[in-house]
Amino acid sequence: xxxxxxxTMAVRYLRAKNARFCSIMTLFSIIGIALGVATxxxxxxxxxxxxAKLLDSIFGIDGHxxxxxxxxxxxxxxxxxKSIEKIPGVLKAIPMTNDQVIIAxxxxxxxxIVRGLSTQDLLNNTSIINNIIIxxxxxxxxxxxxxxxxxxxLDINNGDKITLISPQGFDALFDEMPKVKEYEVVAIFDMGMxxxxxxxxxxxxxxxxAFFNYxxxxxxxxxxxxxxxxxxxxxxxxxxxxxxxxxxxxxxxxHYFNALKxxxxxxxxxxxxxxxxxxxxxxxxxxxxxxxxxxxxAIMRTFGATSGSIMRIFCACGLLIGFTGxxxxxxxxxxxxLNIENIKVFLESITNVKLLDPMIYFFSSLPxxxxxxxxxxxxxxxxxxxxxxxxxxxxxxxxxxxxxxxxYE
Numbered sequence: 001x002x003x004x005x006x007x008t009m010a011v012r013y014l015r016a017k018n019a020r021f022c023s024i025m026t027l028f029s030i031i032g033i034a035l036g037v038a039t040x041x042x043x044x045x046x047x048x049x050x051x052a053k054l055l056d057s058i059f060g061i062d063g064h065x066x067x068x069x070x071x072x073x074x075x076x077x078x079x080x081x082k083s084i085e086k087i088p089g090v091l092k093a094i095p096m097t098n099d100q101v102i103i104a105x106x107x108x109x110x111x112x113i114v115r116g117l118s119t120q121d122l123l124n125n126t127s128i129i130n131n132i133i134i135x136x137x138x139x140x141x142x143x144x145x146x147x148x149x150x151x152x153x154l155d156i157n158n159g160d161k162i163t164l165i166s167p168q169g170f171d172a173l174f175d176e177m178p179k180v181k182e183y184e185v186v187a188i189f190d191m192g193m194x195x196x197x198x199x200x201x202x203x204x205x206x207x208x209x210a211f212f213n214y215x216x217x218x219x220x221x222x223x224x225x226x227x228x229x230x231x232x233x234x235x236x237x238x239x240x241x242x243x244x245x246x247x248x249x250x251x252x253x254x255h256y257f258n259a260l261k262x263x264x265x266x267x268x269x270x271x272x273x274x275x276x277x278x279x280x281x282x283x284x285x286x287x288x289x290x291x292x293x294x295x296x297x298a299i300m301r302t303f304g305a306t307s308g309s310i311m312r313i314f315c316a317c318g319l320l321i322g323f324t325g326x327x328x329x330x331x332x333x334x335x336x337x338l339n340i341e342n343i344k345v346f347l348e349s350i351t352n353v354k355l356l357d358p359m360i361y362f363f364s365s366l367p368x369x370x371x372x373x374x375x376x377x378x379x380x381x382x383x384x385x386x387x388x389x390x391x392x393x394x395x396x397x398x399x400x401x402x403x404x405x406x407x408y409e
Contacts, residue, residue, distance in 0.1 A: 322386020
């Protein structure tokens with residue numbers, strides 16, 4: 001029997017009008033495969049988007065490598081920065097201070113981290129400059145920049161005054177009081193990540209050195225590299241070159257990305273169960289078709305159809321179901337992924353519920369990156385499971401004894 005004949009018979013069995021229940025089961029099997037494929041594509045796209053957004057946000061604020069100074073050692077950090085920048089693979093090295101403070105403003109208090117850096121280094125950081133929502137960066141030397149969520153907590157705006165209280169050096173026993181100083185807010189930034197927008201303050205490096213008693217030193221140098229995957233190797237190279245402690249982003253931020261990787265893998269396995277359940281629907285559907293078409297199978301066998309031909313007919317039935325469901329699911333998944341932000345806004349307008357609250361989640365919008373390789377992998381998995389589901393019914397159909405069937409007919 002030819003392949004064309006086997007495919008024709010498979011299509012005819014799936015569309016049989018006299019087996020209406022089987023046709024409904026076929027429809028449910030297709031819908032099940034489509035839902036599983038679409039859900040997997042959407043979830044994987046969102047997970048890809050979260051990882052990329054997290055990387056962009058972290059590396060827009062934090063360096064790829066941190067080189068740590070001893071605060072009490074007045075090293076020439078300018079010379080150290082230049083020597084680091086000479087190492088192949090390093091883009092730039094930014095000296096800065098990094099200290100915890102207590103902020104008081106409008107009768108409220110909050111904890112924050114003050115980062116001191118030069119105006120030129122701040123202007124070169126497009127990730128920060130592009131996210132300033134109010135204020136004038138040219139006045140940076142006259143005050144401080146704070147995060148948008150922190151400004152909301154303290155109920156302050158651009159031009160208001162805040163009081164910084166340094167807990168360093170405080171000792172009530174020896175009557176040593178914490179250092180207190182007032183600064184003007186010259187700009188407010190919104191990075192879209194609660195962890196940064198709720199805790200960070202930027203201050204000119206000279207002012208930070210004076211306030212935190214750094215004299216002419218700094219706390220650390222943030223190093224940015226060409227290839228973030230080579231950060232570990234470059235950190236080791238920097239340690240050997242300048243004989244100071246250096247830590248890469250893989251070590252400092254590993255908890256974020258390990259958690260995301262684990263969650264992505266777990267979500268893939270859990271949602272793949274939807275496709276597996278749909279594959280079981282294919283098995284039950286084909287089993288019923290085999291029972292329904294016993295007479296047709298016996299007639300084809302008497303006209304010369306081999307057991308292999310019968311198997312291929314029912315394998316084709318399952319693969320047609322899987323292929324149709326996979327194509328439909330891929331289209332739905334891709335369209336949904338590309339328009340997920342518009343769908344989110346539409347649902348929020350209907351329900352009046354904020355689906356992605358930035359006070360709870362890292363981001364204020366839903367990041368999505370559709371990777372073609374993920375679509376191909378998910379589609380291949382669906383087709384493979386569909387093929388596996390056809391084996392048992394196909395073997396059952398091929399094992400039918402035509403003489404016994406026709407005897408009872």
